[in-house]
Amino acid sequence: MNASSILNSSLVAITLALSVTTSLHASSNGEALFQKKCASCHTMTRPQDKSNLIAPPVMGLMYHMSENFKNKEEIVQHINSFVMNPTEEKAVCRSVRRFGLMPSQKGLLSEDELNSIAQWMVQTSNQKCESKTSR
Numbered sequence: 001m002n003a004s005s006i007l008n009s010s011l012v013a014i015t016l017a018l019s020v021t022t023s024l025h026a027s028s029n030g031e032a033l034f035q036k037k038c039a040s041c042h043t044m045t046r047p048q049d050k051s052n053l054i055a056p057p058v059m060g061l062m063y064h065m066s067e068n069f070k071n072k073e074e075i076v077q078h079i080n081s082f083v084m085n086p087t088e089e090k091a092v093c094r095s096v097r098r099f100g101l102m103p104s105q106k107g108l109l110s111e112d113e114l115n116s117i118a119q120w121m122v123q124t125s126n127q128k129c130e131s132k133t134s135r
Helices: 003-037 058-068 072-084 111-133
Strands: none
Touching (some): 003 111, 058 072, 058 111, 072 111
């Protein structure tokens, strides 16, 4: 191996390590932001007693999004758009009839915060789906 090959291999390894570290940080940051900014209305899973729900559980939202969008990027893009400017036309869940539209989160969440939350939601829902199918 020559010096150029070693340098290229080292750069690839460093880039991968930074990518994984950034992804893990965004994931934990997304979860913390969800707990702080979203969990007062949205639960992660459907509780036994649904009478106290004030917004649909994330599990249900992500199910409907996976039915309506082709990939993770489209889901994240939809979450980012809907949360800042919710409309009935953008709503993918029938639960909008029960709960109404969520209020816009403009001014309450930055785009970076919302993107971290959306990425975490997609990652978390994918992990739950994968663990169910691998049983």
